Amino acid sequence: MRTCSHGERSRTARHFAAAAGLALGLGASVYLVAREAGSSSLPGGLGLDPWPSLTGAVPALTFTLGFTLLAAAAWGPSRASLACSAGAWLAVSWAFELLQHPRVAMALLPHPAGPHTDTPFAGVTSILARHAHLGTFDPLDLAASAAGGVLALVVGTHALRSGAVRW
Amino acid sequence: MRALHEPRPRRWRAAAVALVGLAGIAALLATSPPPPARGWLEIAPQAVCAQDEVTLTWHLYDGSDAPAPRDVRIISDPADAFDPPLDDSVLTVGSGTRVSSVRATAYVTMRSDAGAFAAFDVTGVTVMLCDELGRQFPDASDARVEALAVEPGGATLVAVLRSTGWSRVVRLDPELGVLGEFRLPLRIRGLVVEPGGAMVAVGSPLGPNDAAILAVDAEGNERWRDRAGADDPAATLVTVAAVALDPDGDLVVAGSARTADGFVEAFVRRYASDGTLRWERRVAAEGPDAADVRGAAVAVAPDGTVGVSGWTAGEVAAPVTGVADAFLVTFDRAGVRAWAHQAPGRIDAGSLAVDADGRWLLVADELIALEPDGTVAWTLAAPAAALLTHVAVTASGSVVSVYRQVVTIDLPGTAGSTFLDILLRRVDRAGVVTRAWRVGSHRDERGQALTAWPWLGPEAMVLGGVTDGDLLVPRERGQPEPFVLVSLD
Numbered sequence: 001m002r003t004c005s006h007g008e009r010s011r012t013a014r015h016f017a018a019a020a021g022l023a024l025g026l027g028a029s030v031y032l033v034a035r036e037a038g039s040s041s042l043p044g045g046l047g048l049d050p051w052p053s054l055t056g057a058v059p060a061l062t063f064t065l066g067f068t069l070l071a072a073a074a075w076g077p078s079r080a081s082l083a084c085s086a087g088a089w090l091a092v093s094w095a096f097e098l099l100q101h102p103r104v105a106m107a108l109l110p111h112p113a114g115p116h117t118d119t120p121f122a123g124v125t126s127i128l129a130r131h132a133h134l135g136t137f138d139p140l141d142l143a144a145s146a147a148g149g150v151l152a153l154v155v156g157t158h159a160l161r162s163g164a165v166r167w
Numbered sequence: 168m169r170a171l172h173e174p175r176p177r178r179w180r181a182a183a184v185a186l187v188g189l190a191g192i193a194a195l196l197a198t199s200p201p202p203p204a205r206g207w208l209e210i211a212p213q214a215v216c217a218q219d220e221v222t223l224t225w226h227l228y229d230g231s232d233a234p235a236p237r238d239v240r241i242i243s244d245p246a247d248a249f250d251p252p253l254d255d256s257v258l259t260v261g262s263g264t265r266v267s268s269v270r271a272t273a274y275v276t277m278r279s280d281a282g283a284f285a286a287f288d289v290t291g292v293t294v295m296l297c298d299e300l301g302r303q304f305p306d307a308s309d310a311r312v313e314a315l316a317v318e319p320g321g322a323t324l325v326a327v328l329r330s331t332g333w334s335r336v337v338r339l340d341p342e343l344g345v346l347g348e349f350r351l352p353l354r355i356r357g358l359v360v361e362p363g364g365a366m367v368a369v370g371s372p373l374g375p376n377d378a379a380i381l382a383v384d385a386e387g388n389e390r391w392r393d394r395a396g397a398d399d400p401a402a403t404l405v406t407v408a409a410v411a412l413d414p415d416g417d418l419v420v421a422g423s424a425r426t427a428d429g430f431v432e433a434f435v436r437r438y439a440s441d442g443t444l445r446w447e448r449r450v451a452a453e454g455p456d457a458a459d460v461r462g463a464a465v466a467v468a469p470d471g472t473v474g475v476s477g478w479t480a481g482e483v484a485a486p487v488t489g490v491a492d493a494f495l496v497t498f499d500r501a502g503v504r505a506w507a508h509q510a511p512g513r514i515d516a517g518s519l520a521v522d523a524d525g526r527w528l529l530v531a532d533e534l535i536a537l538e539p540d541g542t543v544a545w546t547l548a549a550p551a552a553a554l555l556t557h558v559a560v561t562a563s564g565s566v567v568s569v570y571r572q573v574v575t576i577d578l579p580g581t582a583g584s585t586f587l588d589i590l591l592r593r594v595d596r597a598g599v600v601t602r603a604w605r606v607g608s609h610r611d612e613r614g615q616a617l618t619a620w621p622w623l624g625p626e627a628m629v630l631g632g633v634t635d636g637d638l639l640v641p642r643e644r645g646q647p648e649p650f651v652l653v654s655l656d
Contacts, residue, residue, distance in 0.1 A: 024194070031198060059198065067191040074183035089191065096195050131199035 012159055016073035019155060020066040027062030030055050057144035064093050064148030072156060082156040086149040093145040097137065105132035300653035302343040303639040304328060308646035312631030315616040318360040322622045325366065326631055327355045328649050336387065341623060349387030352377060357409040369407035369420050379407045380420060382442060391442035396424060409465040416440045421465035421475040433462030435475040446502040452481025463517035468525040471500035476529055477517040484509040493517050493531035506541035522560045530555050534568050536598060545598030553590055556614055559628060562621035566594040567628050569614040587611040589632060606652060610636030628654045
């Protein structure tokens with residue numbers, strides 16, 4: 001059985017982080033270039049999107065991929081940390097997506113455009129409420145998140161086996 | 168000293184993972200849509216008829232130009248209040264638009280072409296029932312219409328406006344213009360107008376030596392007064408709740424008094440038109456358990472039979488079924504008790520009317536029609552979320568019942584706002600509902616008095632009450648205002 005030295009683990013962690021940075025950068029670029037201005041709290045938004053149906057799910061995929069690798073790198077690359085990280089971020093990603101389902105949003109949070117927003121923790125709930133009520137639930141995002149988690153496992157496992165990844 | 172390539176301690180790794188977690192959550196929230204712009208909406212005119220058009224104009228708090236809205240959502244509820252309903256309808260508009268048939272409550276959100284919301288609070292417009300006469304009393308804010316009466320066969324309507332410390336008697340012409348008014352030293356609960364315009368008002372005395380019954384002329388000058396038994400040291404807290412005219416011109420009053428044993432009894436008294444007491448009868452709880460019996464209403468059938476109704480926590484004609492029952496006890500012209508009826512009701516139940524055939528209409532949990540011999544002719548259950556409060560009989564013989572109904576208006580993202588509306592139902596002689604209509608604004612309305620006005624037409628009715636909203640006209644001081652509303656058909 002092959003054992004990994006700390007130097008190898010550190011190098012693999014850097015590669016995990018680099019891959020995560022690339023994935024998250026790709027996701028952010030979708031918001032900056034493809035989405036309409038004012039559609040999110042991020043600056044920019046050029047609205048240059050030739051394939052809206054395709055690019056729509058890219059951020060969901062890159063989010064799970066990027067943060068799975070980043071968390072695994074922070075804990076220390078291993079199959080266990082990869083699996084835990086992928087599971088956790090997939091759960092978070094799905095939870096936030098499901099929160100945008102109209103029935104879930106209506107049941108859990110006041111509408112930010114509603115007349116009764118003077119609720120306790122209004123600051124926190126208003127951000128969540130914007131995400132829940134003004135965002136769009138898309139089952140494709142759920143699938144993309146799952147794909148991002150699987151992709152993170154594949155990429156991470158490959159990196160762990162090879163001990164080093166040439167990017 | 169730790170070696171250079173020694174693994175990091177577990178707590179540092181946990182901290183690093185926590186930081187990554189926070190960054191992930193922040194990234195998710197950063198992609199949320201920005202907060203909606205806040206604004207306000209103007210509706211003009213604020214009072215319209217049900218089929219009129221209104222103009223909506225919007226402004227944003229940040230002073231910028233209004234966004235180019237793509238649609239305006241108007242949510243009106245209940246949908247059956249106006250035709251056509253506008254629930255969830257989407258209207259293509261410019262800057263200022265015209266929509267028809269807006270209900271009294273409108274919640275509007277606007278969505279710009281870019282997809283951003285402009286959010287508006289609940290905005291109300293008064294939708295009047297323009298085929299009917301109405302009058303709101305802005306100079307009597309915080310008062311309510313406590314009683315209504317018309318002169319037999321006459322063109323004058325008398326409304327009693329009552330607040331905490333005063334009672335105003337207002338005489339109105341058929342156009343609801345004020346002919347005159349005066350105040351009386353009495354917390355008025357009921358009033359009748361005698362032929363010629365003289366009146367008798369009943370209620371609670373203001374002071375320990377004041378009258379409970381005041382007979383005045385049309386200008387408010389006192390003719391006679393009576394304390395309705397309050398001089399008896401064994402009777403305390405005497406309140407006269409209702410008064411009716413006998414076909415022969417006698418007066419019949421009903422009320423309650425606390426007796427020496429601490430319980431409340433209902434009473435009915437018959438007076439000659441000059442104030443001479445002819446007889447008094449009491450209605451007390453029977454059976455093993457003593458309980459309060461309160462007289463709330465009185466009516467006189469064409470043959471002179473007197474009916475007194477109210478509510479009780481005890482047994483008047485049958486064992487009590489709940490917290491309180493409604494009851495009706497009848498007496499012949501001489502004051503001999505004839506029959507009694509008791510039915511499930513509630514505290515304050517007991518409004519009463521009688522038609523030209525001597526059939527009694529009793530307000531309990533449901534509307535109960537009783538034949539002159541006391542047998543039940545028919546019953547009519549209340550609609551959902553509605554409490555039956557008043558009943559009256561029109562000149563044509565149809566029955567009009569008034570309900571207090573809770574209306575829930577679903578607004579986006581809220582559990583719904585609840586309002587009180589007044590629901591009216593016209594019932595034929597067989598107990599079949601022939602017409603139902605609603606009186607409501609974007610706030611609460613309560614019906615307090617109901618009477619027929621035969622001079623205006625065979626089906627003419629007058630409803631009196633109080634509005635917390637802008638029912639007929641915008642309120643002047645933002646306080647509840649009394650109103651009267653005439654229905655002609």
